[in-house]
Amino acid sequence: MVNGIERPLDLLNNSKGKEVLVHLKGDKQLVGTLLAFDIHINLVLDNTKEMQNNETKRNVGLSFVRGDTIIFISPASTSLKKE
Amino acid sequence: MVNGIERPLDLLNNSKGKEVLVHLKGDKQLVGTLLAFDIHINLVLDNTKEMQNNETKRNVGLSFVRGDTIIFISPASTSLKKE
Amino acid sequence: MVNGIERPLDLLNNSKGKEVLVHLKGDKQLVGTLLAFDIHINLVLDNTKEMQNNETKRNVGLSFVRGDTIIFISPASTSLKKE
Amino acid sequence: MVNGIERPLDLLNNSKGKEVLVHLKGDKQLVGTLLAFDIHINLVLDNTKEMQNNETKRNVGLSFVRGDTIIFISPASTSLKKE
Amino acid sequence: MVNGIERPLDLLNNSKGKEVLVHLKGDKQLVGTLLAFDIHINLVLDNTKEMQNNETKRNVGLSFVRGDTIIFISPASTSLKKE
Amino acid sequence: MVNGIERPLDLLNNSKGKEVLVHLKGDKQLVGTLLAFDIHINLVLDNTKEMQNNETKRNVGLSFVRGDTIIFISPASTSLKKE
Amino acid sequence: MVNGIERPLDLLNNSKGKEVLVHLKGDKQLVGTLLAFDIHINLVLDNTKEMQNNETKRNVGLSFVRGDTIIFISPASTSLKKE
Numbered sequence: 061m062v063n064g065i066e067r068p069l070d071l072l073n074n075s076k077g078k079e080v081l082v083h084l085k086g087d088k089q090l091v092g093t094l095l096a097f098d099i100h101i102n103l104v105l106d107n108t109k110e111m112q113n114n115e116t117k118r119n120v121g122l123s124f125v126r127g128d129t130i131i132f133i134s135p136a137s138t139s140l141k142k143e
Numbered sequence: 144m145v146n147g148i149e150r151p152l153d154l155l156n157n158s159k160g161k162e163v164l165v166h167l168k169g170d171k172q173l174v175g176t177l178l179a180f181d182i183h184i185n186l187v188l189d190n191t192k193e194m195q196n197n198e199t200k201r202n203v204g205l206s207f208v209r210g211d212t213i214i215f216i217s218p219a220s221t222s223l224k225k226e
Numbered sequence: 227m228v229n230g231i232e233r234p235l236d237l238l239n240n241s242k243g244k245e246v247l248v249h250l251k252g253d254k255q256l257v258g259t260l261l262a263f264d265i266h267i268n269l270v271l272d273n274t275k276e277m278q279n280n281e282t283k284r285n286v287g288l289s290f291v292r293g294d295t296i297i298f299i300s301p302a303s304t305s306l307k308k309e
Numbered sequence: 310m311v312n313g314i315e316r317p318l319d320l321l322n323n324s325k326g327k328e329v330l331v332h333l334k335g336d337k338q339l340v341g342t343l344l345a346f347d348i349h350i351n352l353v354l355d356n357t358k359e360m361q362n363n364e365t366k367r368n369v370g371l372s373f374v375r376g377d378t379i380i381f382i383s384p385a386s387t388s389l390k391k392e
Numbered sequence: 393m394v395n396g397i398e399r400p401l402d403l404l405n406n407s408k409g410k411e412v413l414v415h416l417k418g419d420k421q422l423v424g425t426l427l428a429f430d431i432h433i434n435l436v437l438d439n440t441k442e443m444q445n446n447e448t449k450r451n452v453g454l455s456f457v458r459g460d461t462i463i464f465i466s467p468a469s470t471s472l473k474k475e
Numbered sequence: 476m477v478n479g480i481e482r483p484l485d486l487l488n489n490s491k492g493k494e495v496l497v498h499l500k501g502d503k504q505l506v507g508t509l510l511a512f513d514i515h516i517n518l519v520l521d522n523t524k525e526m527q528n529n530e531t532k533r534n535v536g537l538s539f540v541r542g543d544t545i546i547f548i549s550p551a552s553t554s555l556k557k558e
Numbered sequence: 559m560v561n562g563i564e565r566p567l568d569l570l571n572n573s574k575g576k577e578v579l580v581h582l583k584g585d586k587q588l589v590g591t592l593l594a595f596d597i598h599i600n601l602v603l604d605n606t607k608e609m610q611n612n613e614t615k616r617n618v619g620l621s622f623v624r625g626d627t628i629i630f631i632s633p634a635s636t637s638l639k640k641e
Contacts, residue, residue: 065353066345067345068346068347068351068352069347069351070345071371081369085335086168088214090215095148096148096149096150096153097151098151101351102151102184103151104148104151104153104154108215120164120217121217121218122154122217123215124151124154124155124215125214126184126214127375128377129215131333131375132357132369132372132373132374132375134370134371134372135370167297169251173298178231178237179231179236180234181234185234185235186234187231187234187236191300203300204300204301205237206298206300207237209296209298212251212298252417254463256464262397262398262399262400262402262403264399264400268433270397270403274466286466287467288467289403289465289466290403290404290464290465290466291463291464292459294460295417314602316594316596317594317600319594320593320602320620320622330618334584334627350622350624376624377626379624380586380623380624380627381588381606381618381622381623381624381627382622383618384620418500427480427486428482430484434484436483436486440549452496453549453550454486454549454550455549456547456549458516460543461546461547510563510569511563511564511569517566517567517599518566519568519569535579535630535632536633537569537633538632539569539631539632540629540630541629541630543626544629544630
């Protein structure tokens with residue numbers, strides 16, 4: 061599953077088109093389909109949901125997320141499989 | 144709807160002239176029509192409204208928003224459709 | 227009213243000599259006449275007033291405002307017209 | 310055990326494929342297998358676990374961790390041996 | 393009074409040798425005579441006084457102030473005239 | 476006393492070998508003899524004392540202080556003379 | 559004892575192989591043997607101990623410490639001698 065991850069951005073590249081969980085500073089979480097990212101880790105997500113305490117707080121559709129507020133990003137499929 | 148988004152800034156480019164929801168650090172939100180942006184994600188919004196708890200707190204007309212206080216930006220139409 | 231705003235700094239350029247409302251981090255606000263700005267969004271304001279809860283807290287005359295404490299800047303005329 | 314560590318990144322290089330403990334700002338901790346890192350100390354971890362008070366709070370599988378939220382990183386084997 | 397202020401640093405240049413009020417992050421204020429500044433807005437003040445609630449808390453003589461803790465700087469004469 | 480201070484770093488240069496008071500973010504203070512500094516305002520102090528509420532909390536001997544946690548630095552002699 | 563310290567990094571260079579006390583933002587402290595550092599003040603420590611209120615909270619063995627969370631670093635021998 062982790063073949064081909066030489067550099068951190070490879071994981072983001074592999075996650076394009078898939079659902080990711082984005083942990084932001086200040087205990088905010090976004091879930092959405094990763095459409096695009098750049099070297100600043102700015103992201104575009106589709107079907108973005110704002111989460112709080114594992115519940116959907118709001119659907120915000122497409123979103124542009126600034127990289128410097130991100131703590132970590134996890135492809136949702138890998139976390140679902142292992143929980 | 145997401146055709147043509149190769150890089151994060153493409154979403155902002157597609158949102159010019161449209162209403163966007165801007166989430167700022169410290170739980171502030173602005174809604175306004177996106178007129179311009181740059182690579183620092185500095186924005187110009189028209190008809191800007193400061194929001195708190197989903198209610199309009201103040202109309203501030205035109206505004207220049209500094210990029211480094213932004214958490215995420217969402218075109219309002221996509222969020223309205225899905226809520 | 228928004229003709230000629232191609233880039234965010236165009237709004238600041240159009241606001242020179244006019245009163246602007248400057249929202250700073252930590253819920254401080256300054257109102258003053260915009261005399262100068264640079265690419266770091268450092269500003270010089272004349273007739274600067276420190277505001278709190280929409281009341282003037284102090285007159286500080288001329289002021290140099292460091293860009294990195296600014297959240298957003300709004301020309302006062304556009305906000306007055308729409309309130 | 311510390312042979313060959315001339316520069317800080319050498320420790321990360323030696324830890325590839327091994328379990329590491331990552332202390333984040335705001336008292337969050339992640340444990341996972343280090344797959345990749347870059348000069349910004351962005352990491353990819355596999356089998357990532359979010360920890361709180363030394364207990365696993367959540368399994369998040371693969372994760373991309375942004376370097377600027379990291380306080381320190383410790384290969385788990387060295388800490389286990391000495392505790 | 394504001395002639396010759398084309399760029400923000402012009403105000404600092406005009407204020408050399410004069411008393412300035414320096415507002416720092418975390419509600420600290422310094423008053424002192426501006427002796428020198430650089431492009432990072434690092435300052436040297438003489439006869440520096442630490443202020444709290446408009447009262448002198450401590451005299452610290454000469455001081456080197458790091459630019460990145462500064463919110464705004466105001467020449468004291470302009471604020472005294474207008475209060 | 477202030478002759479020869481053209482740029483902020485001149486004050487630090489003049490203070491080498493002398494006792495300085497270093498105010499850090501988060502209300503920490505260090506007092507020590509300034510041995511060295513660089514353009515990031517990283518310092519080396521000798522005979523460093525951690526102060527709290529004007530009392531010595533701990534002697535830490537030689538210390539390397541990172542510039543970006545510093546608010547202001549004051550040569551102790553100038554502050555002692557004026558208090 | 560302070561011979562040869564022309565620049566701040568000289569103190570770190572002199573401290574290689576010796577025990578250092580590292581003060582981090584947020585009142586965390588680490589004690590360990592300094593193995594390596596770079597210009598970002600990223601460190602590698604061996605036999606790292608997390609300290610709180612002068613007591614060892616945890617042994618974490620080898621650790622990579624990110625420079626930007628560091629307030630100051632003090633070679634332990636100099637502080638022990640003077641306390």
